[in-house]
Amino acid sequence: NTSFTIFIKLHPKQEHEEVLQGFIDLESKSYGRVKVIRESDFLIEELVRQVRFKGIIGITSSALVYSQVLSPDSKIYSVVDHLNNHLIPDYRNAKGIKMMQEHKKIIMQFDGIKFI
Numbered sequence: 001n002t003s004f005t006i007f008i009k010l011h012p013k014q015e016h017e018e019v020l021q022g023f024i025d026l027e028s029k030s031y032g033r034v035k036v037i038r039e040s041d042f043l044i045e046e047l048v049r050q051v052r053f054k055g056i057i058g059i060t061s062s063a064l065v066y067s068q069v070l071s072p073d074s075k076i077y078s079v080v081d082h083l084n085n086h087l088i089p090d091y092r093n094a095k096g097i098k099m100m101q102e103h104k105k106i107i108m109q110f111d112g113i114k115f116i
Contacts, residue, residue, distance in 0.1 A: 005035055006033060007037055008023050008026075008035070008037065009040055011061070020038075044063045048070045049070040051071075053071060053074050054075065055074060055076075055077060056071070056074050056075070056076050057077045057078075057079060058079070059078065059079060060100055064076050064107055064113050065107055068113070076112055076114065077113070077115075078104070078114070078116070079116060080100050081115050084097060
């Protein structure tokens with residue numbers, strides 16, 4: 001079966017209107033395959049425990065670490081390297097790039113996260 005649904009949950013601190021709107025636009029063009037969780041002010045870990053997603057993708061979220069324990073059959077991926085390779089390294093992105101690199105060092109200490 002190749003059908004799947006991608007659920008997107010933004011971090012509450014990162015739920016800027018233009019970012020949310022971009023994902024909502026993606027949702028409307030995806031023929032139901034992308035669903036944006038609009039209520040982002042909750043921890044995703046309980047949902048991961050109950051639903052047992054096939055795969056979980058994040059940047060450097062602590063949820064990537066917890067998901068291994070809560071849903072051991074799920075594949076866990078970080079896209080931090082992909083983002084770092086595609087962000088323009090200028091003053092607008094410097095703070096975010098630095099923060100992602102620092103958070104990557106933390107989550108790299110845990111097994112089971114594949115960096116793509």
